[in-house]
Amino acid sequence: MLEINNLHVKLEEEDKVILKGVDLSIQSGSVHAIMGPNGSGKSTLSYVLSGRGGYEVTDGSAQLEGQEILGMDPEERAAAGLFLAFQYPVEIPGVGNMTFLRTAVNAQRKARGDEEMSSTEFLKVIRAKAKDLKIDADMLKRPVNVGFSGGEKKRNEILQMAMLEPKMCILDETDSGLDVDAMKLVAEGVNALRDAGRSFLVITHYQRLLDHIKPDVVHIMADGRIVKTGGADLALEVENNGYADILAEVA
Amino acid sequence: MSALKQRKLDATQARLAGLEMPTGPGAWISTARADAMARLRTMGLPSRHDEYWKYTRPETLVQDHPVPAAVFQYDEAPMFDAVDRLRIVFVDGVFDPEASDDLTLEGVEIERLASASRSDVHPVGTLYGKLETTGQTPVERPLATLNTAIATDGVLVRVTQTPSRPINLIYRHLDVNSDVYLHHVIKVETGASVTLLESGPAAARFNKVMEVDVADDAMFHHVRTQGRDHERRAATHLFARLGTRSVFKSFTLTVNGVLTRNETVLELTGDDAVAHLAGACVGDGDFHHDDTVFVTHDAVNCESRQVFKKVLRNGATGVFQGKILVRDGAQKTDGYQISQALLLDGDSQFMAKPELEIYADDVACSHGSTSGAIDEEALFYLRSRGVPESQAQDLLVLAFLAEAIDEIEHQAIGDEILDRLTGWLKRHRG
Numbered sequence: 001m002l003e004i005n006n007l008h009v010k011l012e013e014e015d016k017v018i019l020k021g022v023d024l025s026i027q028s029g030s031v032h033a034i035m036g037p038n039g040s041g042k043s044t045l046s047y048v049l050s051g052r053g054g055y056e057v058t059d060g061s062a063q064l065e066g067q068e069i070l071g072m073d074p075e076e077r078a079a080a081g082l083f084l085a086f087q088y089p090v091e092i093p094g095v096g097n098m099t100f101l102r103t104a105v106n107a108q109r110k111a112r113g114d115e116e117m118s119s120t121e122f123l124k125v126i127r128a129k130a131k132d133l134k135i136d137a138d139m140l141k142r143p144v145n146v147g148f149s150g151g152e153k154k155r156n157e158i159l160q161m162a163m164l165e166p167k168m169c170i171l172d173e174t175d176s177g178l179d180v181d182a183m184k185l186v187a188e189g190v191n192a193l194r195d196a197g198r199s200f201l202v203i204t205h206y207q208r209l210l211d212h213i214k215p216d217v218v219h220i221m222a223d224g225r226i227v228k229t230g231g232a233d234l235a236l237e238v239e240n241n242g243y244a245d246i247l248a249e250v251a
Numbered sequence: 252m253s254a255l256k257q258r259k260l261d262a263t264q265a266r267l268a269g270l271e272m273p274t275g276p277g278a279w280i281s282t283a284r285a286d287a288m289a290r291l292r293t294m295g296l297p298s299r300h301d302e303y304w305k306y307t308r309p310e311t312l313v314q315d316h317p318v319p320a321a322v323f324q325y326d327e328a329p330m331f332d333a334v335d336r337l338r339i340v341f342v343d344g345v346f347d348p349e350a351s352d353d354l355t356l357e358g359v360e361i362e363r364l365a366s367a368s369r370s371d372v373h374p375v376g377t378l379y380g381k382l383e384t385t386g387q388t389p390v391e392r393p394l395a396t397l398n399t400a401i402a403t404d405g406v407l408v409r410v411t412q413t414p415s416r417p418i419n420l421i422y423r424h425l426d427v428n429s430d431v432y433l434h435h436v437i438k439v440e441t442g443a444s445v446t447l448l449e450s451g452p453a454a455a456r457f458n459k460v461m462e463v464d465v466a467d468d469a470m471f472h473h474v475r476t477q478g479r480d481h482e483r484r485a486a487t488h489l490f491a492r493l494g495t496r497s498v499f500k501s502f503t504l505t506v507n508g509v510l511t512r513n514e515t516v517l518e519l520t521g522d523d524a525v526a527h528l529a530g531a532c533v534g535d536g537d538f539h540h541d542d543t544v545f546v547t548h549d550a551v552n553c554e555s556r557q558v559f560k561k562v563l564r565n566g567a568t569g570v571f572q573g574k575i576l577v578r579d580g581a582q583k584t585d586g587y588q589i590s591q592a593l594l595l596d597g598d599s600q601f602m603a604k605p606e607l608e609i610y611a612d613d614v615a616c617s618h619g620s621t622s623g624a625i626d627e628e629a630l631f632y633l634r635s636r637g638v639p640e641s642q643a644q645d646l647l648v649l650a651f652l653a654e655a656i657d658e659i660e661h662q663a664i665g666d667e668i669l670d671r672l673t674g675w676l677k678r679h680r681g
Contacts, residue, residue: 050635051631051634051635052631052635053627053631073634073639073640074631074634074635075634075635075637075638075639075640075643077635078634078635078636078637079637083635083636084635086632086635089632090626090628090629090631090632091629092626092629092632092633092647092650093650094647094649094650094651094652094653094654095646095647095649095650099646100633100636100646103638103642103646104633104636104637104638105637107636107637107638107639107642108636108637111637111639143650144632160636164636164637
């Protein structure tokens with residue numbers, strides 16, 4: 001599904017290298033997790049993959065289903081099936097959540113040459129999906145993320161994911177700022193989307209999210225590289241011993 | 252007298268000397284015109300040295316001939332076409348009975364200024380120039396006085412009940428050299444209410460005054476659209492007095508225009524009155540738009556709200572000069588003012604001068620003014636969900652304008668304004 005090879009990235013504005021040769025291969029239908037200490041480059045990886053400005057790729061490639069994505073506009077990547085659940089979802093005053101979602105769904109359909117969703121059909125689908133995530137009608141009507149609590153924002157991200165039905169979902173610290181109940185709700189939303197044709201890359205500091213979203217593969221990232229890869233057990237090891245031991249071991 | 256003032260008055264004399272004073276229809280208008288002419292000779296026409304003309308050059312509005320303006324060819328349905336309304340059409344400033352609807356409408360009396368009753372106690376005509384005169388203090392508005400002195404056409408409207416349809420003043424522009432002075436007087440009687448729409452490009456140079464007297468418990472809703480003609484120059488004045496528990500709501504959409512100066516002067520004279528003023532404008536390139544507002548609170552427990560939003564690109568210029576004056580004794584005043592510009596590039600500029608002057612001690616007044624670029628974070632967020640950049644930008648621009656558009660009372664009209672703006676944005680990308 002996603003093949004990242006030798007990815008090197010620096011900040012556009014300054015000579016700071018963040019990613020120093022990331023290699024990652026995610027098969028269709030699998031869930032990978034990336035853990036790592038602060039400043040290891042986890043979030044940068046998610047931003048670079050989704051096409052956010054401010055970064056410069058100096059080497060390497062990233063292919064989604066065989067298609068090179070690093071030269072694409074963010075909207076093209078989205079239409080190709082990539083989705084990033086933001087660590088800090090953006091508030092957009094004046095744009096209704098529903099309008100936003102319908103515009104996004106139909107823009108992607110249009111880009112793929114599919115027919116646009118009628119408003120009746122859209123309403124039917126979104127109501128059902130919102131209900132599963134305990135998102136009420138009021139939240140759908142309000143401006144995007146404005147006045148939403150931390151938990152509401154994250155649930156709204158998962159709702160967008162459910163509506164857009166991407167192939168490759170990247171979750172950037174989706175557990176940050178969530179209490180246990182909210183985390184369960186979000187994890188259930190993610191698990192409901194697990195599918196043979198859909199892959200996940202879950203970025204997190206803590207193992208607890210991985211109790212709810214069980215990963216097939218866990219990677220440890222440090223100083224801009226993947227330094228260790230293992231099974232779900234690796235996350236437990238981090239939880240018990242911290243990163244220091246692992247980092248010392250690979251150093 | 253200073254040399255500067257003397258030069259200004261000499262220039263004004265020279266400009267007025269060439270004018271032919273109109274006559275009729277009644278004694279009330281002759282008196283008002285003569286009075287306006289006398290006032291104009293002592294105040295002088297605006298010059299760039301005036302405090303309130305610092306950001307907008309008045310020369311082309313003052314000079315004896317208009318700068319010619321090409322007639323704009325529209326490629327879309329006329330504004331408000333879907334609204335069931337009474338149309339009053341002016342072609343280059345002259346009332347066109349053929350193009351207009353029958354002026355009879357229950358609950359309202361409409362007369363053309365040029366042929367109004369000669370009666371010396373005309374119920375509306377005797378208000379001609381009155382609010383314009385009181386609106387000169389403390390800030391002079393000489394272009395409005397010039398209008399009072401020489402306007403020959405317009406409407407006198409007396410609203411006695413609540414007419415079933417809005418009234419739409421439609422301004423057509425056919426002559427590239429037209430220089431138009433229109434003067435409307437509207438009196439909304441106690442308990443009555445009316446919706447007034449204005450649309451159309453009007454003239455090469457358009458000077459318009461509207462005086463609105465809103466009596467106790469009356470309501471006046473106003474929606475105006477200016478554009479899409481590019482070459483027009485316009486100076487408009489809206490003067491209003493608000494009685495007890497009256498409601499006044501006015502929204503203006505401005506698209507394109509080399510030079511537009513919209514002045515609004517409101518006086519809240521009755522307790523518990525509500526005044527909402529809003530404006531949305533979009534300009535690309537050779538565009539200069541100036542909103543100059545003066546709201547005076549002279550009664551207890553009144554609310555005034557000003558929401559002005561400007562979207563500017565390719566060197567377009569926006570100006571906002573807005574003042575709230577709370578007089579001694581106008582307690583429990585709730586005054587709000589926001590003026591914001593969205594600059595879509597580094598070439599455009601916005602100049603704002605918000606002012607508060609408060610002489611009462613129990614009031615809540617707030618004002619804010621900002622100018623900024625498109626929120627890059629929001630743009631990326633939308634694009635990351637698959638919304639193409641141009642569409643995402645349009646969504647954010649419309650979101651920025653939403654607070655002003657939300658002031659429009661009628662949903663269908665608000666939706667039409669949004670459609671027009673969406674169309675404009677599509678035509679002005681990149």
